[in-house]
Structures are given as C-alpha cells and as structure tokens.
Amino acid sequence: MTLEEAMRARHMVRKYTDKPLPEDIVAQLNQRIEENNQKHHTDIRLMLNDTNAYQGIVKLLLAKGVKNYFIMAGDEAPDLGERLGYAGADLMLFAQTLGLNTWWASGTFSRKNTKAVVGDKAVLGVVAVGYGATQGVQHKLKPASEVSAYEGVAPQWFNNGVEAALLTPTALNKLSFFVKGQGNKVALTYKEGAFAGVDKGLVKYHFELGAGKENFEWV
Numbered sequence: 269m270t271l272e273e274a275m276r277a278r279h280m281v282r283k284y285t286d287k288p289l290p291e292d293i294v295a296q297l298n299q300r301i302e303e304n305n306q307k308h309h310t311d312i313r314l315m316l317n318d319t320n321a322y323q324g325i326v327k328l329l330l331a332k333g334v335k336n337y338f339i340m341a342g343d344e345a346p347d348l349g350e351r352l353g354y355a356g357a358d359l360m361l362f363a364q365t366l367g368l369n370t371w372w373a374s375g376t377f378s379r380k381n382t383k384a385v386v387g388d389k390a391v392l393g394v395v396a397v398g399y400g401a402t403q404g405v406q407h408k409l410k411p412a413s414e415v416s417a418y419e420g421v422a423p424q425w426f427n428n429g430v431e432a433a434l435l436t437p438t439a440l441n442k443l444s445f446f447v448k449g450q451g452n453k454v455a456l457t458y459k460e461g462a463f464a465g466v467d468k469g470l471v472k473y474h475f476e477l478g479a480g481k482e483n484f485e486w487v
Contacts, residue, residue, distance in 0.1 A: 270365070271477060273365075274364035275432060278360060279404025279407070281369035281370065281371055281401070284332070284334055284396065284400055285333060285399045286335075288317070289368075293366050296366060297359075297366075298314055301314055301338070301359065308355045310340075310351055311342050311386060311389050312341065312356075313338065313341065313385060315338075315339060315385070316336050318336070320381040320384075321377045322377060334371075335398065337395055337397060338359060339382050339385060339386055339391060339394055340355075340372075340395060341389040342389055342390060343390070344389075344390040348390060348392065349468070350465045350468050350472070352465075352466060352469060353468060353469020353472075354472055356372060356469070356470065357436070357469065357474060360372065360397075363397050367399075368397055369398065369399065369403065371396040372470075373393060373394050374463050374466065379391055407437075409443075410434060412427070412431065415443060415445055416433075416448070418449040418450070422449065423483075425480055426449045426454070426479060428478040429454070429484075432475055432478025433478065436467070436473075436474045444461070445467070452483065452484045452485060453487045455487050456486065458471070
C-alpha cells in the first residue's frame with residue numbers, strides 16, 4: 269500500500285484489539301519516528317503496551333483497547349503545532365501502510381502522564397496506533413468549493429491537492445481551512461483555534477501528497 273492509498277483508506281479508529289505489534293512493525297515505526305524527529309526537530313515517542321495516557325471515563329468510553337500510541341511532543345515554539353501535525357500525518361499514513369489503524373487525540377488524554385515521559389517538552393497530542401476492531405468510517409466531506417479557490421482554470425494537481433486535504437483528520441473533523449492558488453503558488457489559511465497549528469500541519473502534508481510537492485510552492 270502506498271501513502272496515497274493509505275490516505276484514502278485511513279479513518280479514525282477508537283477501539284482496538286489486543287493483538288500486539290510485531291517486532292518488525294515496531295522497528296519500522298521507530299525508524300520513521302526518528303526520521304521525522306530529525307527532519308522536524310520534534311521529540312515524538314512510541315509507547316508500547318501502555319495505558320497511562322488514557323484515564324478514567326475517556327478510557328472507558330472513547331479509547332477502548334488503546335495500549336500503543338505516539339506522544340506528539342517537542343520544544344515549545346510558535347510553529348511546534350504545525351511541525352507536529354505534519355510529522356503526525358506522515359506517521360499515521362505510514363502506520364496505515366503497515367496494516368495498522370490510528371486516532372489523533374488532542375484533548376482526551378492525560379497530560380500529566382505523558383509529561384512524565386517527555387519531561388519539559390510540550391505535548392500537543394497522542395496518536396493511538398494498533399490493530400483496530402473496525403476500519404472506521406469516512407468523515408463527512410465538504411465540497412471543494414467551500415475550502416478552495418484558484419485564480420483561473422485550476423490545474424489537476426491543485427484539484428488533487430484539495431481532494432487530499434479534505435481527507436485530513438482535523439480536530440473535530442471541522443476542516444476549517446482554505447486553500448488559494450495562483451499559478452504555482454498556494455496559500456493555506458486556517459481558522460484560529462486551540463488546534464489550528466496542528467491541523468495546519470496535517471492539511472499541508474495531505475495537500476502536498478495529493479498535489480505533488482514538485483508542482484507548487486507555499487506562500
């Protein structure tokens with residue numbers, strides 16, 4: 269499965285089986301994490317067979333069976349959310365290519381317990397990863413005209429990028445972004461909010477995957 273295929277197959281999954289992650293899968297995930305940490309200057313960690321990030325009623329109602337997850341962390345900075353969102357998108361789709369399922373949780377986790385692992389790093393979310401009890405369902409998509417505009421006749425790469433961006437797992441599935449294109453220049457704006465930085469990074473990754481980074485540049 270390619271990353272493009274994974275992008276279309278990936279859906280949020282909140283319930284997981286007890287099937288452990290094989291050693292070779294863990295090794296591939298850790299390698300991908302290291303690559304992203306080096307590239308984006310983050311401090312993402314993979315936690316295995318651990319339930320400390322999910323507590324009380326959240327664990328009982330939302331995160332059933334979650335034992336493995338990425339802690340999305342890094343040094344506090346204005347653009348940390350965007351960098352973690354971009355890296356997180358890559359990790360979630362890479363996990364999907366390995367036959368795994370994921371769920372990014374921005375608010376429903378124990379910050380105290382994750383901070384015990386990463387120390388003074390800022391933690392902006394955790395991503396459950398494992399074998400889902402289901403494959404999830406597609407979130408409701410907005411029409412492309414509500415989230416994008418192109419000056420003139422839009423090239424196919426732009427349309428492909430918007431289509432990919434609409435598949436992004438943004439906070440509460442609100443898809444509160446707008447993409448504007450002119451020539452090979454693309455601008456992305458996002459409605460301000462608690463998760464705006466992370467969501468912007470997630471959308472950027474998806475748009476690039478769909479459009480092809482060689483076809484445009486961000487402005």
